Amino acid sequence: MPPASARPRPTLVDVASAAGVSKSLVSLALRGDAGVSERTRERILVVAERVGYRPSLTARTLKQGRSMMLGAVISSLDNPYHTEIVASVEAAAEDSGLSVLLAHGSRDRGRLADRVQQLLDLGADGLVVVSSWVPEEVLVAAARRAPVVMVGRTAEPVSGIDSVNNDDEHGAALVVEHLVARGHRRIAHVTSSTRPAGIARRRGYEAAMRAAGLDDEVRVVAPDPVALGALLDDGTSAVFARNDVEAVDVLDHALDAGLRVPDELAVVGYDDTVLARRARPALTTVQQQRDVMGSRAVALLRERLDGRAEDVHEVLEPRLVVRSSS
Amino acid sequence: MPPASARPRPTLVDVASAAGVSKSLVSLALRGDAGVSERTRERILVVAERVGYRPSLTARTLKQGRSMMLGAVISSLDNPYHTEIVASVEAAAEDSGLSVLLAHGSRDRGRLADRVQQLLDLGADGLVVVSSWVPEEVLVAAARRAPVVMVGRTAEPVSGIDSVNNDDEHGAALVVEHLVARGHRRIAHVTSSTRPAGIARRRGYEAAMRAAGLDDEVRVVAPDPVALGALLDDGTSAVFARNDVEAVDVLDHALDAGLRVPDELAVVGYDDTVLARRARPALTTVQQQRDVMGSRAVALLRERLDGRAEDVHEVLEPRLVVRSSS
DNA sequence: TCGAACATCTGGAACGTTCCAGATCGATGC
DNA sequence: GCATCGATCTGGAACGTTCCAGATGTTCGA
Structure with missing residues (x-):
């Protein structure tokens, strides 16, 4: 066996x-305790090295009741927006002497819930959730065991969960204002999302259109070929897509249809992922300070571990990044 | 505190x-042991549910000496090729009742080595390495603690490490043969890689060119703007890039330069990632049976856990996927 | 010279499981 | 009526750490 x-x-x-x-002395020596003589410490280090000793994190975690490890739950490995957030969480955690273990669960709510439990059962000291698919009640329950912070999604008011998010409504408004300033009036919004962030962006788009006196031009369409085809035919001069992935789809569609971007059609995305930089023409998009998100998320977890009881919801201001697609 | x-x-x-x-009876009941009466089992389950009991994986792992958990080490979260492999490993592991914990370490060899140690210290029963950046000696050492399998990279002969890889040389040859059959002669190879897979693909390219009597046309260039510019000017009619990411760069460059693809320039990638499907025009590329890679990797780990001692190196045959870029 | 103070080291309990060896008890076979 | 058996349950040791309470030995001040 x-x-x-x-x-x-x-x-x-x-x-x-x-x-x-x-064994006690070995433990003290390896952890660098002050009350061990220099001579002995060195001898112990040499011996430990020689026999190939490595401490068991399992045993340590069991004894200490904490693991110095954060869990990160992510639903999609193929959306650069999520993976870039995870990378920034990792960087921030490392600065705090914590390490990050990733659990991935696609968009399967049940599986994601399992992964949350697994990380907790393993002794994670805190959880960073980068997924809008984990059911909130699962997180509320999790938060009774260890601090939980959601990134890119805002928690319900008194759930015991912290959150770090950007102001999606404001970000969407920035886009509309930018397009209006460029002289656009027929500005459509492309979205397929029923997720909170998508909904907020849509709300921001609609509000900003109304604020610009363009109530009649409000137009929301799904990112499917038929709808996009219709959109391009009806004189729409600018498209704001709910994220970079869908913006790139719109871009491809427009170019395939022979439209020149940005002259005949302006396209704007959201998230400022690598996709936006790579697209041709490069996408105008909205930047969410992902590095800040990571470090704030880790900071919030640490505050909780230090005893904070009230929920904190941080909202970061998004920034418009103008490139050549608009 | x-x-x-x-x-x-x-x-x-x-x-x-x-x-x-x-407590013994509770343990037996929760694990579904046969020697517990139906009545008691049910009562115990109810009580456990009521008090919100969850077993500590930490304690269980410590006692049992195994964790039912595999570790996956990945160096890049932003290359779909790697993340898709991880997803397939996860699916295969789940079928075996194992879960997968991800550790990510960029391209920092030291950090990756730390992550390997961490997974082992945590008690991972086996390691899947999806990264060419983890130093081999680290893995050789790791393999003395738990089975290790490398995916997408072939291990040294007698290292104690298994591997699952595709035949990069053959894949590259398929590309060259395809292009030759389409009438191309000036076929260049774009690569920046010093990694094993990149080197094998280059070797395959060169060999296939020679086999086609095109010794004089062998041309290897870096994917930087200057080199690409020169390439497009000198009558090259087809470009084989070492992976999809770089193929997309070539594509963008060619389109920016006003070339029509595939009429004036054929472009082929490698890996068959989502990038290839999404590119305009869609990329011809080489498919590596990533789902098979994941399940073979997990199978190899299980065999090791069951006692196999000899190294196994599996090589899968790649398949050409012809799309509209060639 | 003696006790105190200090530096250095040790033994054992505890963390939450699993699992072995055995206890208990009613039923069964003879 | 007695040993045996099977079904059901229990106690305690063990996994590899950490850490507390204390042991040991050395040095110092008075």
Whole structure:
């Protein structure tokens, strides 16, 4: 049953007996405790190295009741927006001496819920959720076990969950204002999303259109070929898509239809992912300060671990990034 | 120090005393052991549910010496090729009742080595490595603690590490043969890679060119603007890029330069990622059976856990996927 | 010279499981 | 009526750490 190669891994006791001291002393020495003489410490370090000792995080976590490890739950590995947030969370965690373990669960709510439980059962000290698909009640329950922060999604008022988000409504308004300033009036919004962020962006679009006196021009369409085809035929001069992925679709569609971008059609996205930079022409889009999101998320978790009880919801101001597609 | 909300989580003992039985019985009941009477089992399940009991994976792992958990190490979250492999590993692991924890470490060798150690220290039963940046000696050492399989990269002969890879040389040859059959002679290879897969693809390209009697046409250039510009000026009629990411760059460059693809320039990639499907025109590329890679990787780990001692290196045959860019 | 203070080290309990060896008890076979 | 058996349950050791309470030995001041 055990692998053929399985020499049982050395423990503190092995190091201790090899060095002729007690296991407690080995533990102290390896953790750099002050009350260990320099000579002994060095001898112990050498022996530990020689026998290939590595501490068991499992045992340590069990004893200490904390793991120095954060869990990150992510639903999509193929949306750069999510993965870039995770990367920024990792960077921030590392600065705090914490490490991050990722659990991935597609858009399957049940599976995502399992992954949340798994991270908690493993002893994660906190959870960063980068997914709008994890059911909120699962997170509320999770928050009773360890601090939870949602990134890119705002939690319900008194759920026990913190959140870091950008102001999607305002971001959408920035886009509309930009297009209006460029002289556009027929500005359509392309979205397929029923997720909170998508809804907020749509609301922001509609409000900004009304504010610009363009109530009659409000037009929301799905990103499917038929709807897009109709859109391009009816004199629409600018399209604001709910995210970069869908903006790129619109772009491709317009170029295939022989339209010149941005002269005949302006296209704007949201998220400022690598897709926007890579697109031809490069996409105008909305930037969400993802690096700040990561570090704020980690900061919020640490505050909770230090005892904060009230929920905190941070909202970051988005910035318009103008490129050549508008 | 402990969070204000911290009610210590219930343990087996709590459930046991609430149900008026021993902790051993609770353990047996929750794990579905046969020797527990139906009546008691049910009572225990109810009580466990009521007090919100969840087993500690940490304690279980410590006691059992195995975690039912695989670790996956990945260096880049933004290359769809890697993330799609991870997704296929996850699917395969789930079928075996194992879960997968991801550790991400960019292209920082030191950090990746740390992540490998962390997964092992946490008790991962096996490691899937989807990164060419983890130093091989780190993996060789890791393989003494738990089975390790590399995906998309072939291990050294007797390292104790298994691998699942595709035949990059053959894949590159397929591309060249396809282009030759289409009448191309000036076929250049675009690559920037010093990684094993990149090198093998280049070797395959060169060999296939020679086999087609095109020794004089062998041309390898870096994917930078200057080199690409020169390439497009000198009558090159087809470009084979080392992966889809770079193929898309070539595509953009060619289109920007006013070339028609595929009429004036054929472009072919490698990996068959979502990028290839999305590109305009859609990219001809090489498919690597990523789903098979994931399930073979998990299968190899399981065999090791069951005692296999010899290294196994699986090589899958790649398939050409012809789309409209060639 | 003696106790105190300090530096250094040790033993054992505890963390929450699993699992082995055995306890308990009613039913069964003879 | 007695040993045996099976079904059901229990106690305690063990996994590899950490950490507390204390042991040991050395040095110092008076």
